[in-house]
Amino acid sequence: MISNKMKSHVGAEGVIRRMFEAGIQMKAEFGAENVYDFSLGNPNVPAPDKIQESIKKIVDTLPPGKIHSYMPNAGFPEVRVEVAKHLNKIYGTLYSEKNIIMTAGAGSALNLLMKSMLDIDDEVVVPCPYFAEYKGYIENYYGKIVEAAPRADGSFLPDMDSVAAAVTPRTKAVIVNTPNNPTGVIYPESVIKELADVLRKKEEEVGHPIYLISDEPYRDIVFDESKYVSGSGADNEEIRHLPWMPDYYDDAIVAYSYSKSLSLPGERIGNIIIPDTCDGADELIGAVTTANLVTGVVNAPSLMQLVIARCLDEKSDVEFYRKNGEILYDIVTAAGFEAVKPQGAFYLWVKAPGGDDNKLVELAKKHHILMVPGSAFAGPGNVRLSYCVARDMIERSRQAFLDLGDEY
Amino acid sequence: MISNKMKSHVGAEGVIRRMFEAGIQMKAEFGAENVYDFSLGNPNVPAPDKIQESIKKIVDTLPPGKIHSYMPNAGFPEVRVEVAKHLNKIYGTLYSEKNIIMTAGAGSALNLLMKSMLDIDDEVVVPCPYFAEYKGYIENYYGKIVEAAPRADGSFLPDMDSVAAAVTPRTKAVIVNTPNNPTGVIYPESVIKELADVLRKKEEEVGHPIYLISDEPYRDIVFDESKYVSGSGADNEEIRHLPWMPDYYDDAIVAYSYSKSLSLPGERIGNIIIPDTCDGADELIGAVTTANLVTGVVNAPSLMQLVIARCLDEKSDVEFYRKNGEILYDIVTAAGFEAVKPQGAFYLWVKAPGGDDNKLVELAKKHHILMVPGSAFAGPGNVRLSYCVARDMIERSRQAFLDLGDEY
Numbered sequence: 114m115i116s117n118k119m120k121s122h123v124g125a126e127g128v129i130r131r132m133f134e135a136g137i138q139m140k141a142e143f144g145a146e147n148v149y150d151f152s153l154g155n156p157n158v159p160a161p162d163k164i165q166e167s168i169k170k171i172v173d174t175l176p177p178g179k180i181h182s183y184m185p186n187a188g189f190p191e192v193r194v195e196v197a198k199h200l201n202k203i204y205g206t207l208y209s210e211k212n213i214i215m216t217a218g219a220g221s222a223l224n225l226l227m228k229s230m231l232d233i234d235d236e237v238v239v240p241c242p243y244f245a246e247y248k249g250y251i252e253n254y255y256g257k258i259v260e261a262a263p264r265a266d267g268s269f270l271p272d273m274d275s276v277a278a279a280v281t282p283r284t285k286a287v288i289v290n291t292p293n294n295p296t297g298v299i300y301p302e303s304v305i306k307e308l309a310d311v312l313r314k315k316e317e318e319v320g321h322p323i324y325l326i327s328d329e330p331y332r333d334i335v336f337d338e339s340k341y342v343s344g345s346g347a348d349n350e351e352i353r354h355l356p357w358m359p360d361y362y363d364d365a366i367v368a369y370s371y372s373k374s375l376s377l378p379g380e381r382i383g384n385i386i387i388p389d390t391c392d393g394a395d396e397l398i399g400a401v402t403t404a405n406l407v408t409g410v411v412n413a414p415s416l417m418q419l420v421i422a423r424c425l426d427e428k429s430d431v432e433f434y435r436k437n438g439e440i441l442y443d444i445v446t447a448a449g450f451e452a453v454k455p456q457g458a459f460y461l462w463v464k465a466p467g468g469d470d471n472k473l474v475e476l477a478k479k480h481h482i483l484m485v486p487g488s489a490f491a492g493p494g495n496v497r498l499s500y501c502v503a504r505d506m507i508e509r510s511r512q513a514f515l516d517l518g519d520e521y
Numbered sequence: 522m523i524s525n526k527m528k529s530h531v532g533a534e535g536v537i538r539r540m541f542e543a544g545i546q547m548k549a550e551f552g553a554e555n556v557y558d559f560s561l562g563n564p565n566v567p568a569p570d571k572i573q574e575s576i577k578k579i580v581d582t583l584p585p586g587k588i589h590s591y592m593p594n595a596g597f598p599e600v601r602v603e604v605a606k607h608l609n610k611i612y613g614t615l616y617s618e619k620n621i622i623m624t625a626g627a628g629s630a631l632n633l634l635m636k637s638m639l640d641i642d643d644e645v646v647v648p649c650p651y652f653a654e655y656k657g658y659i660e661n662y663y664g665k666i667v668e669a670a671p672r673a674d675g676s677f678l679p680d681m682d683s684v685a686a687a688v689t690p691r692t693k694a695v696i697v698n699t700p701n702n703p704t705g706v707i708y709p710e711s712v713i714k715e716l717a718d719v720l721r722k723k724e725e726e727v728g729h730p731i732y733l734i735s736d737e738p739y740r741d742i743v744f745d746e747s748k749y750v751s752g753s754g755a756d757n758e759e760i761r762h763l764p765w766m767p768d769y770y771d772d773a774i775v776a777y778s779y780s781k782s783l784s785l786p787g788e789r790i791g792n793i794i795i796p797d798t799c800d801g802a803d804e805l806i807g808a809v810t811t812a813n814l815v816t817g818v819v820n821a822p823s824l825m826q827l828v829i830a831r832c833l834d835e836k837s838d839v840e841f842y843r844k845n846g847e848i849l850y851d852i853v854t855a856a857g858f859e860a861v862k863p864q865g866a867f868y869l870w871v872k873a874p875g876g877d878d879n880k881l882v883e884l885a886k887k888h889h890i891l892m893v894p895g896s897a898f899a900g901p902g903n904v905r906l907s908y909c910v911a912r913d914m915i916e917r918s919r920q921a922f923l924d925l926g927d928e929y
Contacts, residue, residue, distance in 0.1 A: 114693070114730050114801045115808040116640045118662075122815045153591075160585040168824075172576050177568040181785045183561075217625060217789070220817030228661070232524045249815040253636070254526075255663065285522070322522050377589045379823025381625070381789075393522045400523040407530045407657040409628030414822040415787025416576075 149510035188215025215413035219370035229400035231256035240271035242492025292457030322392035337456035448518030557918035596623025623821035627778035637808035639664035648679035650900025700865030730800035745864035856926030
């Protein structure tokens with residue numbers, strides 16, 4: 114008696130879940146220390162100490178009627194003021210609390226945006242490969258996902274002709290994700306400029322805005338600082354940072370999450386930034402805020418909002434992830450595989466010899482290595498290894514990868 | 522550029538929001554102490570001390586990698602074990618963690634259920650009057666709300682002929698809400714038995730299950746204990762409690778929230794109970810769990826899950842609400858209005874003289890009293906007063922109500 118619609122979702126979840134279950138079974142059979150599980154993107158660096166300190170401080174100093182209370186659906190105004198200030202400091206923007214909507218993570222943020230924008234059969238363009246859940250987010254509201262192919266040069270950056278060809282009069286938005294899950298690739302400024310040019314032309318052609326939704330849960334997990342640009346922060350101080358999408362395209366919207374940057378994935382806390390430059394910004398802000406209520410989420414969890422406002426300058430241990438990525442890249446390439454050199458996030462994108470990712474995943478299982486086939490991310494012919502794992506598991510996996518390489 | 526679908530939602534939100542804005546304006550103009558705001562259902566009793574103690578205890582004793590981590594989408598297994606045990610203790614049920622899905626409040630719980638059950642144009646029956654958001658929850662997934670009239674006897678209990686007439690082959694579920702928002706009415710056992718009989722007959726007629734979704738965020742805010750029944754808890758000890766829907770109807774599902782019972786509305790924490798007796802229980806449990814992921818909520822906030830597991834025996838100060846309800850009822854009836862005697866929750870349902878609820882709301886504003894027209898709850902001809910407010914505001918409102926009564 115579940116809906117046909119839901120049945121299709123349950124199916125799509127199958128791949129990663131089967132991997133998860135295979136992992137449990139293998140660990141029981143061979144011992145946890147002999148299984149190399151690279152399947153899950155669950156940050157394993159602990160949250161900064163200031164998170165725990167802030168929780169206790171808030172509980173000790175604020176009344177419970179404040180901490181756990183309802184607030185405007187967009188979030189506590191004072192929290193949104195702090196988030197806006199933090200962004201302005203880094204990006205030299207002029208946001209106020211109005212431009213910030215606190216959400217239950219980036220996943221919920223994207224759902225609120227889809228709910229706000231899509232009527233039945235409206236389209237959303239997504240460059241391949243992409244985070245597996247996007248399809249579900251779009252289809253929740255009966256929208257259609259339209260895939261755009263990556264460049265043929267192995268960079269896994271979006272191909273502009275494919276993006277242009279994917280846009281139709283029903284296109285409401287394009288979703289990009291940089292640093293990228295599953296590839297670990299960061300869009301350089303030149304690509305963002307090209308994308309903005311293409312979309313501006315297409316907006317003129319179709320006669321309505323095409324929102325560029327930048328899903329950035331990995332924004333603060335960057336190893337390849339050559340992707341940085343120079344900008345002027347609030348104090349006219351030069352600050353180097355990843356390109357800020359709204360600097361390049363008026364109709365850009367940013368979805369952010371503290372799940373990865375502050376290791377709080379279970380807390381469901383993130384936000385949406387809708388700049389005033391966006392076409393119909395006020396209407397869209399109103400819609401997204403109402404969507405929080407209408408979808409029953411109502412607001413981002415209240416205590417965590419207050420915690421975040423005190424921890425905006427905190428950082429995760431990015432060096433740990435960088436080093437993990439470097440070691441795993443060395444192991445995998447030494448075993449004879451081709452992989453994209455890690456630039457950010459915590460995923461290694463590895464080419465399946467012969468182009469059969471499912472075969473590689475099955476062979477890997479024989480060597481007790483768990484990975485996710487790229488097909489699950491509309492990136493067939495590749496596999497994703499998550500390296501947000503214990504360092505010693507990576508080290509211990511060396512021989513298994515060498516043996517796996519020998520199979521080819 | 523927002524969707525047409527979303528535009529209809531933004532409209533529906535108008536009534537309570539306009540009331541909220543009118544309140545801000547009036548408080549600025551006349552002073553907060555001269556405005557009597559009964560518009561919002563925001564619990565004002567502070568959370569039990571054990572909530573704050575548990576937060577600190579958890580932060581002090583568990584590693585951050587546990588507290589803030591991802592977990593299975595249904596919630597931490599050990600939390601769900603505790604919730605199941607707690608229910609079993611009270612209701613003598615035999616639930617295990619499998620039957621419990623932790624959610625971001627009851628609003629999110631209902632959305633997960635709608636997402637799991639509805640294809641386009643599937644129908645959900647809701648007895649009038651009902652919580653204003655149900656319509657949006659159902660329409661989010663392109664379902665249709667079918668309203669069933671209340672009894673003509675002024676009890677505001679569902680009329681069984683209307684419920685029966687509302688069911689069609691497209692009916693997937695019926696949503697009931699007891700103790701009720703907006704009326705404060707509690708369904709007596711006899712009504713639940715009648716409803717179960719009607720739905721069982723209809724299930725046979727249409728040839729598929731009709732789920733009875735019982736939305737129970739106010740389950741623990743009860744003043745009229747004559748609505749209790751006797752049951753045997755886990756230790757065969759007799760425990761008096763509100764009738765437990767799944768005891769009367771196999772296809773009953775319960776949505777619960779800790780927002781009201783533990784005064785945690787901003788934290789977004791609740792759950793869904795799907796008993797094994799439900800037709801297709803396993804499939805439905807799987808669908809709802811996946812819906813958590815697919816809608817981007819992913820899981821109920823992690824720290825709050827852990828907190829709840831330690832506070833299941835805690836209670837809100839129900840006596841405060843009871844006394845508030847009694848005082849407000851006395852004031853309103855002394856002013857010449859008819860009202861439903863408070864039974865539970867924290868809402869007073871008042872008849873608009875002449876049947877024009879909008880007129881009463883407008884006249885009340887002249888006396889600085891804010892209330893919500895029953896039309897917003899599909900209950901025209903009545904108004905809702907929320908009495909989760911400061912006791913002295915209620916006392917101070919006495920003269921304003923007397924003056925309002927004089928207008929008629």
